[in-house]
Amino acid sequence: MSSEISTPDSRPSFYSSFRNWLSLIGLAIMLGSLFSFLLLFLLDSMGRSSNPYVGVLTYLIAPMFLMGGLGLALLGGFLRHRKFIKTHGSVPLKIDLSRRTDRRIMLIFVPSAIFFLLVSAVGVYHSYHYTESVQFCGQACHEVMQPEMATHQHSSHARIACSECHIGPGATWYVRSKLSGAYQVYAVMANKFPRPIPTPVKNLRPAQETCEQCHWPRKFIGNLDRTYDYYQGDETNTPFSVRLILKVGGADSSRGLVGGIHWHVNPGRSIDYIASDESRQTIPWVRVTDAQGNVTEYRTPKFTNEASASTIRKMDCMDCHNRPAHKYESPAKAVNMAMSVGSIDTSLGYVKTNAVYALTQTYATQEEGVKKIASFLTERYPGKRIEGTIAAIQGIFTNNFFPEMKASWKSYPDNIGHKDWPGCFRCHDGNHKTADKKLAIKASDCNTCHTIISQGSGAQLDQLTTGGQEFKHPGGEFDSSCIDCHGGGQ
DSSP states (O other): OOHHHHOTTOOOOTTGGGOSHHHHHHHHHHHHHHHHHHHHHHHHHHOSSOOHHHHHIIIIIHHHHHHHHHHHHHHHHHHHHHHHHHHHOOOOOOOOTTSHHHHHHHHHHHHHHHHHHHHHHHHHHHHHHHTTSHHHHHHTTHHHHHHHHHHHHTSTTTTSOHHHHHTOSSHHHHHHHHHHHHHHHHHHHTTOOOSSOOOOOSSOOOGGGTGGGTOOTTSOOEEEEEEEEEEOSSTTOOEEEEEEEEEEEBSOGGGSOOBSGGGGGOTTOEEEEEOSSTTSOOOOEEEEEOTTOOEEEEEOTTOOSOGGGSOOEEOOGGGTSOOSSOOOOOHHHHHHHHHHTTSSOTTSTTHHHHHHHHHTSOOSSHHHHHHHHHHHHHHHSTTSOOHHHHHHHHHHHHHHOBGGGTBSGGGSOOOSSSSSSOGGGGTOSSOOBOTTSSOBOOOOOTTTSEEEEEEESGGGGGOOOTTOOOOOOTTSOOSSOHHHHOTTOO
16 A cells, blocks of 8 residues: 555645646646747747738637646646545645755746746737737638728728727727627627628727827818719710819817818717618708707608607717728729729720629629629620739729628718718708708708819810819719719719
């Protein structure tokens, strides 16, 4: 019989508590995960480009296995020790540094513990920052976030990390985002995520706490000179351009006149509204409170409910700039741009019409779309050198159309402007009136928010009219709003 169980005063050694299969398995997992972490860390640090999957393995998976192995080792030691106590009674832990064995254990334990804590600290630090990175948000779940990643990389916010807008500064919103993300991870693993991914308008942080960290709305901006190039759908792809002055305006009287488009975010004024749909495209009720505290309510004829029974939202930047970093270009807009910069050959007959047609067909996958676009255009222009044109149209497709996720410009309303989506006309339609019908939100004409100084093509664009011109629609005038005819395809 061994001395360990024959002598009542004997106690298990430090090592003997871990001499069980559960602890040995845990220790093996710890050693394997520690080795993997160090190797992956070196690969991630020395690599020429960041790989999101290496990052996930290094800063998330490896530390999880390390902690899991430690838990198994401690659990095995605890169960072994408890069994010994049941057999021999309570055994106090004695550390006597005068004994050579205890000193040896201490010399091994202290450096190991410090090293383990350092490795854990590094892992936690990198995990924290990695989960905020663009690579983690956009590439770790490749199929799910591919549309958002692609559109982000082609936006004006491409160098802004996802977390700076979706989370912002402070620990509170970081924790909230990770709790929300926990369900999203489950939805991805269980293949229960919606297609397309809905815009998180309900739980976005207020723009004052994110956008305004860089964009100061009180700064006077004034007017912006912009030229928009269009091509008609005829055989010669007749060009038509509009040069206009955008009345962006400002919101701070100390820096200039308060007015223009940014009148809506004047700090001395408050605009509240009610939206009857989740995407906030239908707004039946608006309330304006001026600097003197005077309140004016506007509503559409069909809205007869009490405002207090609905969710009232205060208007901010995101109500107009609702696609600042994930903008899906409509086919017509993207083709017009490609034609204006020479990527699409404008000498090809009906190329505008054919390009838009090819982009708006139904495809099961991106791969299928790329192939069929090439086949369609090759058939339309036999014997012509159209490789560059095909590549440009395929590029528009892969950057803006994601059939697997059912994501395109049709899925995400863009409230800037009023051509492809109602945008400004959600309120400025002339139908929002006060109860006595004496006041109405002005129905915007072409010179309310911008002044056309030239339009047409060639020499016509050199004839500047500083006082503004009346918009001349190509092909004649139409008594309807832009969205009624255009809707992205014209």
